[in-house]
Amino acid sequence: MIYLDNAATTYPKPPEVAKAVSGVMTHIAGNPGRGGHPGAIAGGRIMENCRRRLSQLLGKQDESRIAFTSGCTDALNTAIRGFLHRGDEVLVSYAEHNAVMRPLTTLAKQGQITLKTLMPDGNGRIDPASIGKHITGNTALCVLCHGGNVTGVIQPAGEIADELHRYGIPLLLDAAQTAGREDLTRIDADMIALPGHKGLMGPMGVGALYVCREIALRPLRTGGTGSMSESMEQPDMMPDLLESGTPPLPAIAGLLQGVKFVHNHMGAMGMYEQHLLKVLRTGLEKIPGVTVYGSKHAPCTAVCAFNIGDLASGEAADLLAGKGFALRGGLHCAPSIHTYLGTLERGAVRAGIGPYNTEDEIEALIRAVWDIARG
Numbered sequence: 001m002i003y004l005d006n007a008a009t010t011y012p013k014p015p016e017v018a019k020a021v022s023g024v025m026t027h028i029a030g031n032p033g034r035g036g037h038p039g040a041i042a043g044g045r046i047m048e049n050c051r052r053r054l055s056q057l058l059g060k061q062d063e064s065r066i067a068f069t070s071g072c073t074d075a076l077n078t079a080i081r082g083f084l085h086r087g088d089e090v091l092v093s094y095a096e097h098n099a100v101m102r103p104l105t106t107l108a109k110q111g112q113i114t115l116k117t118l119m120p121d122g123n124g125r126i127d128p129a130s131i132g133k134h135i136t137g138n139t140a141l142c143v144l145c146h147g148g149n150v151t152g153v154i155q156p157a158g159e160i161a162d163e164l165h166r167y168g169i170p171l172l173l174d175a176a177q178t179a180g181r182e183d184l185t186r187i188d189a190d191m192i193a194l195p196g197h198k199g200l201m202g203p204m205g206v207g208a209l210y211v212c213r214e215i216a217l218r219p220l221r222t223g224g225t226g227s228m229s230e231s232m233e234q235p236d237m238m239p240d241l242l243e244s245g246t247p248p249l250p251a252i253a254g255l256l257q258g259v260k261f262v263h264n265h266m267g268a269m270g271m272y273e274q275h276l277l278k279v280l281r282t283g284l285e286k287i288p289g290v291t292v293y294g295s296k297h298a299p300c301t302a303v304c305a306f307n308i309g310d311l312a313s314g315e316a317a318d319l320l321a322g323k324g325f326a327l328r329g330g331l332h333c334a335p336s337i338h339t340y341l342g343t344l345e346r347g348a349v350r351a352g353i354g355p356y357n358t359e360d361e362i363e364a365l366i367r368a369v370w371d372i373a374r375g
Contacts, residue, residue, distance in 0.1 A: 002361045003326045007149055007177060007303050007352030009197045009204060013254075014261045020253040021203055031246055033226030043249050050256035051239070054208055057259060058192060059185025067209050067242035068252060072176045073099040075193035075209035078242060079172050080104060080143070082217030083191075088140035089114045091169075093126060093155065095148045095337040100174060104143070114138070117336075123298040124151055128159035135167050142169055146187075147177035150337045150350060151294035152277075152303035154178065158187045170215060177301045180262040181270050190215055200262055202255030206248050211238065219244065269355040273302035276353045276362050280304050283366035289373050293341055293348060302353035308373050313347035316372065320349070323368045327351050 003011050024046070030039025032047050047068070055063035069075040080103045084090065090104060094117055107113045116134055118126050131142075142164050147154045161171045170190035178184070180199025184192065192210040196202035211217060222234040223244035235241060262269075281304055284292050289309040294300060308316045317329030330347040331338050338344045351365065 001326050002324055002357075002364060004351040004353065004357065004361070004365065005326050005328050006354030006357075007198070007301075007332075007350060008328055010199065010201055010354050012356055013203070014201055014258065016257040016261065017202060017254045020257045021250045024250040024253045028249070031226075032249055034224075034246075046249065046253050046256060047247060050252050050259065053256060053259040053263065054194070054210075057179070057184065057263065058210055060210060062213065064238050065211050065213060067211070067239040068247055069193075069207045069209055069242075070205060070248070071197070071207040072174070072193050072195035073207075075207050076100055076143075076172070076174060077103050078209055078217065078220050079191045079193060079211070080141075081107075081220060082242075083141060083170075083172075083215065084113055085140070086112050087138060088112075089116060089136060089138040091116050091118055091131075091134055091139060091142040093118050093143075093145050094120055094340050095124070095151070095153070095334065096143065096145050097149060097174065097176065098333040098335070099176070100143050100145070101336060118142075120153075123295040124148070124153035125298050126155055126160065128156055128163045131160060131163040132167065135169060139167070139169055141172060143172045143174065145174045145176075147175075147182065147301040147303075148294075148334075148337060149177050149303065150305045150332050150334055150341070150348065152177070152300035152305075153294060154182065154299045154301060157189065161188045161190075170212075177303070180259075180266065181273070181301060196251065196255040196258065200255060200258045202258035203251045206251035206255050209242065211242075217242065221245065265355070272355060273353050273357075276357055276359060277302045277304060279359060280351060280353070280362050280366065283363070284369060287366075287370055287373050290369060293343070304351045304353070305348040306351075306369075307343070307346065307348055308369060311372070313343075313349050316349050319372050320365075320368055323371075325365055325368060 032043035051063045051066050054066050076099045146157050172191040173189035179194045190212045194208045196206040197204040221244050225240040227240050228235045291307045293305040313329035328350045
């Protein structure tokens with residue numbers, strides 16, 4: 001199998017990630033923060049080391065403002081539902097994932113909030129200078145997909161954050177496709193949602209949410225935190241406020257090793273993946289009947305979406321699977337961007353490139369698409 005579904009989850013993982021997960025389950029007997037014995041203390045140290053590494057990745061000084069979640073979807077729901085109030089207006093981009101749109105749409109249908117969509121220019125990027133005309137007295141939050149999971153287009157999040165802050169509006173950044181690949185330290189986002197299992201090269205089942213000091217969220221769940229156990233009220237200090245229940249320590253240990261790996265190789269990985277992306281796009285664009293989506297003139301993550309002739313995307317993905325390729329066809333949980341692209345009915349085939357892919361694999365995919373297009 002040639003794995004090209006890295007936008008869904010990266011594979012393979014660095015060997016040290018699997019070793020860390022197994023090591024915790026084999027050697028650490030304890031629940032972090034729930035005891036003073038060596039196992040519990042060791043678990044707590046793993047969590048704090050990972051929290052510190054994540055804060056460095058984001059360019060943040062206060063590591064206590066980073067809470068672990070079960071993934072990016074959990075982080076986004078925690079931020080959205082914990083921040084918004086009745087009557088709020090929310091700005092969203094045209095390319096949001098359902099991890100954003102479903103909680104927002106639920107609140108909108110309940111009459112709690114209203115939504116306003118920010119449309120892009122011809123390259124799929126939102127003009128920061130246009131933000132002001134969308135802001136009203138009820139605007140409370142902007143949620144922005146940093147890198148599209150279909151076209152890969154990267155939004156100018158730093159400039160958008162600066163423009164929003166001129167009006168006192170916070171930014172929630174969905175970094176599902178950019179964490180571990182793009183420099184997030186230059187983006188003054190008020191909240192940042194991260195998945196552990198994509199660009200950060202960690203295992204599934206863990207993510208993180210950064211919340212700036214000026215924002216106090218209402219937690220989605222309350223319960224035991226290992227702190228202030230004498231009180232029946234939820235602690236209001238971060239990260240305990242958002243971390244009720246037993247943490248996924250094996251996954252966090254794996255994430256710690258993934259973040260270390262990314263810290264050491266991020267620049268080289270990004271350049272390598274962009275090279276492979278260029279090879280893939282160039283090759284696919286030469287095939288008669290193949291449509292490649294996204295812009296060649298905008299910065300993009302290493303994602304390439306395409307269709308072959310009149311084939312449904314699921315059928316095309318199945319044909320490619322029969323030739324040994326793991327890709328994803330369909331709507332990718334992002335109907336908003338497919339509506340914009342005009343592909344809501346058929347979806348698209350998506351190739352997500354990762355650091356372990358090779359140029360030979362990309363060339364093999366191009367040849368396979370050629371074969372299907374001829375047929």
